[in-house]
Amino acid sequence: MSDPSLPVIAVHGGAGALDDPGTSGLGPDAPRCEGVGRAASAAWDLLRRGGSALDAVVLAASMLEDDPTFNAGTGATLTATGHVELDASLMDGATLAAGGVACVKDVKNPVLLARAVLESSGHVLLVGEGASGFARESGIPPWPNDRLITPHQQARYEAARGREPAKIGGGTIGAVARDVRGHVAAATSTGGTFLKRPGRVGDSPLIGAGTYADDRLAAVSATGDGERIIQVTLARLVAGLVGAGRSAPEAAAEGIRVLGDRVGGRGGVIVVGPSGEAGFAFNTPAMARAWSDAAGAIRTAL
């Protein structure tokens, strides 16, 4: 059993292949493992100082957005037309307040815009130019689309342009946390599938699909085959299983089993319940992840 007074953080850097582009190595020294470890450490420090679960998942997600290794924020995969279109969402389990943005091209950290949507828009989901307009009203400065594009992703696009879109995102990032007051929160951010159709929205910005948090259930962030995750409302499904009495690891495993069996989907999920128990599951070859263990140490795995 975990110490109920100890905060908990769990972070993922996307479910996909072991040799995801952007990774120069494998094992715990891989850039993806380093990235999720750094984000988890920073978020855990915040939680230990009494920070809220919502602040912790926003911090972790924004760090992963800024890390060019991951398919979110800077370093996102390009669309069929060679641009970056970003999606993100977050949810506060204490209040069920939620915010999301989709198809945003001119914001450096979409999870910060999603938080502004949660806090001051009166809405839950804003998309496209409407979301950009709200960013400006909220004091979030414009950020050039080409500054979100890394040389690696540009080269990958040039080599593949005109080909079929990738079937799996492979690099969505997410975080779930429980704070010292027992509240949970979740956040998810992505550039979507490589060579996606502009205007395509996957699971990451959708409450219940890529992200869900409810103190009575659990906090969940999903990654993988976005369309399949939407069809089974994966984040809400896994949170509901914890609420029905399953352990967090059991709920994660059952959610991924449903994803595979019902709709043939591939992906992964991270979950933390109100008791502080964390769980992971994925049916892809790898999912970069980091979490705080029962002793408060940050562990990473691919």
Add this chain to the structure above:
Amino acid sequence: MSDPSLPVIAVHGGAGALDDPGTSGLGPDAPRCEGVGRAASAAWDLLRRGGSALDAVVLAASMLEDDPTFNAGTGATLTATGHVELDASLMDGATLAAGGVACVKDVKNPVLLARAVLESSGHVLLVGEGASGFARESGIPPWPNDRLITPHQQARYEAARGREPAKIGGGTIGAVARDVRGHVAAATSTGGTFLKRPGRVGDSPLIGAGTYADDRLAAVSATGDGERIIQVTLARLVAGLVGAGRSAPEAAAEGIRVLGDRVGGRGGVIVVGPSGEAGFAFNTPAMARAWSDAAGAIRTAL
């Protein structure tokens, strides 16, 4: 108990006030009751001839989109900038296939575009100009935005422009059906909230929020306070309650209780389970609705 060989249709024309704009009277002769009755009758005839649940909900939803009485398709409410932005989704309980579109300005029947997304896009949700581009590729012709605007809605906009957006849509339409083979389906379509911010997406186009269908659970369409419906993933919640053994009326009532108690939301829901039992619930003053009874007659209520 309902006859398991008898198909079932249930349709709603939005949860809101008794005196919703667009209604010239109250009671069963009100235009809203006539409209939902016509749509339910046409869909039920299709089901009796062996048509699929998915075809039936698309037929009902497209008729309600074309009926200027309802806030969907032609007759939709206007945004803060005086345009129409349409959202719709549908889901096939037999396969869990789903499609949705949001913030579409140049399509006469967004539910038909959502069906094209389901059938041939490889995606579940397309928004904005990306959705319009897919419409053109799919052979759905452009439709001028001003042809979606009725004189009534234009006058309402002129009288109210600059005021705060409405808190509740009040006119979302939806349909759920079970066909003679026992499959269920759901569809939902809306113009969203009056004077909404462009780019705002409510529950209607979101799988799990406004729409859900799974032959193992139920088919559900929701209406009302979209942001609150998203927070509790209302359609998926009600479908799950039927799957857990609740009757369709009980599940509908419990879903609306959760909507009100957890997040202070107002709205309504229609549901049909795989046994053919239909249920309704709403915590607004009225919800225009029509359904086929156990004898196969179409009944309407406000």
